[in-house]
Amino acid sequence: MPALSEVIAALEALWPPAQAEEWDAVGTVCGDPDAPVGRVLFAVDPVREVADEALRLGADLLVTHHPLYLRGTTSVAATTFKGRVVHSLIRGSVALHVAHTNADRADPGVSDALAGALGLRVTGPLVPDPSDPAGRRGLGRLCELDEPETLAEFTERAAAGLPATAQGIRVAGDPGRTVRTVAVCGGSGDSLFEDVRRAGADAYLTADLRHHPASEAREHALHSGAGPALLDAAHWATEWPWTEQAAAQLDEVSDRHGWGLRTHVSRTVTDPWTARAASSEPATDTPGAPN
Ligand SMILES: [Zn+2]
Numbered sequence: 315m316p317a318l319s320e321v322i323a324a325l326e327a328l329w330p331p332a333q334a335e336e337w338d339a340v341g342t343v344c345g346d347p348d349a350p351v352g353r354v355l356f357a358v359d360p361v362r363e364v365a366d367e368a369l370r371l372g373a374d375l376l377v378t379h380h381p382l383y384l385r386g387t388t389s390v391a392a393t394t395f396k397g398r399v400v401h402s403l404i405r406g407s408v409a410l411h412v413a414h415t416n417a418d419r420a421d422p423g424v425s426d427a428l429a430g431a432l433g434l435r436v437t438g439p440l441v442p443d444p445s446d447p448a449g450r451r452g453l454g455r456l457c458e459l460d461e462p463e464t465l466a467e468f469t470e471r472a473a474a475g476l477p478a479t480a481q482g483i484r485v486a487g488d489p490g491r492t493v494r495t496v497a498v499c500g501g502s503g504d505s506l507f508e509d510v511r512r513a514g515a516d517a518y519l520t521a522d523l524r525h526h527p528a529s530e531a532r533e534h535a536l537h538s539g540a541g542p543a544l545l546d547a548a549h550w551a552t553e554w555p556w557t558e559q560a561a562a563q564l565d566e567v568s569d570r571h572g573w574g575l576r577t578h579v580s581r582t583v584t585d586p587w588t589a590r591a592a593s594s595e596p597a598t599d600t601p602g603a604p605n
Pocket of ligand 1: 380500501502549553
């Protein structure tokens with residue numbers, strides 16, 4: 315069995331920590347570098363339910379996309395919910411490692427996995443990383459559909475391709491408009507509207523779209539006669555496909571080294587929204603609106 319330090323070196327080769335945003339907190343949260351690793355669980359969120367799952371599974375390492383402590387802390391006492399997670403993991407000899415914005419920018423990264431879940435062909439990053447001469451790393455991905463679809467059909471595709479959540483998929487746009495090119499960004503993507511417009515994508519699928527940026531994108535489209543339809547999925551759902559991709563990447567490394575690692579993907583839905591009531595009178599679509 316490899317030591318934790320060897321497995322982490324492999325993870326850091328897949329998602330180099332130097333490529334993380336400056337504000338981010340990626341890397342190993344807890345774990346003994348010399349401890350042997352046989353079983354690894356991948357998940358989006360390092361929450362209590364996922365930590366408990368790692369313990370039940372007998373995992374030696376939990377790899378999550380989201381950091382446990384983004385802003386640092388002066389205490390890991392078990393009186394706090396995060397301290398409780400740290401205690402559970404250490405007591406159960408489970409290491410925790412985080413690959414966040416470094417996994418977003420990687421090749422393949424979080425948005426490649428999202429595109430794959432939707433059956434889209436990736437043509438390149440939405441915001442290329444200037445330090446990558448191959449032009450494959452960066453934020454978001456631009457994609458093409460093999461055959462054009464209506465927005466209504468593409469919405470069905472997204473709903474079928476992503477794991478189910480209470481939110482489902484929210485859409486802004488004429489359901490009959492044609493979708494050929496799609497921009498996707500796993501996680502919160504409303505800072506990338508300008509890049510999506512510049513790329514001329516027919517639709518933009520991301521998460522956490524807020525009222526004002528979404529409203530302005532829609533007004534901009536109505537004003538200019540061009541602009542993407544918007545699809546807003548649950549944040550967790552847009553990033554979950556990465557856990558499968560990441561597990562497959564580590565499997566490949568394990569095979570190459572003869573490590574015999576057992577990798578698992580958590581199917582626990584950690585989207586914080588747990589229920590939804592449909593409005594009693596759904597808003598009607600605006601026929602003929604360009605967005
Ligand atoms: Zn995220």
